[in-house]
Amino acid sequence: MQQKGKVFLVGAGPGKAGLLTMRGREVIDAADVVLYDQLAGEILSTLPSTAELIDCGKFGSRHTLEQAEIEDIMVARAEEGKRVVRLKGGDPFLFGRGGEELEVLRTHCLDVEVVPGVTSAIAVPACVGIPVTHRSHASQVTLVTGHEDPEKSESVIRWDLLGQMGGTLVILMGVKNLPLIVDALLKGGRAPVTPVAIIERGLTKDQRVVTGTLDTIVKTVVHDRVSPPAIIVIGDVVKMYEGENLCGP
Numbered sequence: 001m002q003q004k005g006k007v008f009l010v011g012a013g014p015g016k017a018g019l020l021t022m023r024g025r026e027v028i029d030a031a032d033v034v035l036y037d038q039l040a041g042e043i044l045s046t047l048p049s050t051a052e053l054i055d056c057g058k059f060g061s062r063h064t065l066e067q068a069e070i071e072d073i074m075v076a077r078a079e080e081g082k083r084v085v086r087l088k089g090g091d092p093f094l095f096g097r098g099g100e101e102l103e104v105l106r107t108h109c110l111d112v113e114v115v116p117g118v119t120s121a122i123a124v125p126a127c128v129g130i131p132v133t134h135r136s137h138a139s140q141v142t143l144v145t146g147h148e149d150p151e152k153s154e155s156v157i158r159w160d161l162l163g164q165m166g167g168t169l170v171i172l173m174g175v176k177n178l179p180l181i182v183d184a185l186l187k188g189g190r191a192p193v194t195p196v197a198i199i200e201r202g203l204t205k206d207q208r209v210v211t212g213t214l215d216t217i218v219k220t221v222v223h224d225r226v227s228p229p230a231i232i233v234i235g236d237v238v239k240m241y242e243g244e245n246l247c248g249p
């Protein structure tokens, strides 16, 4: 009988090659197949030329098909006995559909290893000098997606309650819906003077940071044409921002 393959769900970290974990590097280097997302950043130029490299960012045109297609390939290659790396930006289980992929792999009784990654939700703010928690500013942090499944009939995210909560709010995929989000947070009771930072294309040569308050940020985003991918940080920890770049090479 043919040897069974294995699928590695690997987090590439926030984009810089040095922020990939050692286990991540190891399994990538030994892979027969790498299915990668564009968010994997710099790591993409270090993929082994001996492996079959599949760009999932440019797959098909319809989103649902895209995901099903990725899963089919992943399963098919593993069933052929290959070592398959599914490489995702940041951590594979934070808003990356890694959970769904694990379910599919379980359904097919395939061997799976998860290699966690450094999530952009924490690393991108960190690298511009914004710690997501700080004893004087925030003892809790909430990670939330600003882009829900469009098929959901109503929002499952209680933005009004998030507006009542203190602490830091880190929003991924939130640029497009920012006006609605800010509106809901203000209605929920978050103070208009709450500081906000948005880090666009964090840890890349195109990184840009815009700052403001809940009151001003929407105007700034429109004016400066902020576009995804970006991390939105809301809360007093943003007061720590001093315009530095604390990330190494």
Ligand code: SAH
Residues within 6 Å of the ligand: 014, 015, 039, 088, 089, 090, 091, 092, 093, 094, 095, 096, 118, 119, 120, 121, 124, 171, 172, 173, 174, 199, 200, 201, 202, 203, 204, 228, 229, 230, 231
């Ligand atoms: N699993 C990933 C997140 C996937 S969702 C992780 O743990 O980091 C994709 C979103 O992540 C983007 O829309 C953006 O909000 C955020 N993101 C990922 N990398 C980023 C980067 N380098 N700079 C800014 N935002 C980033």
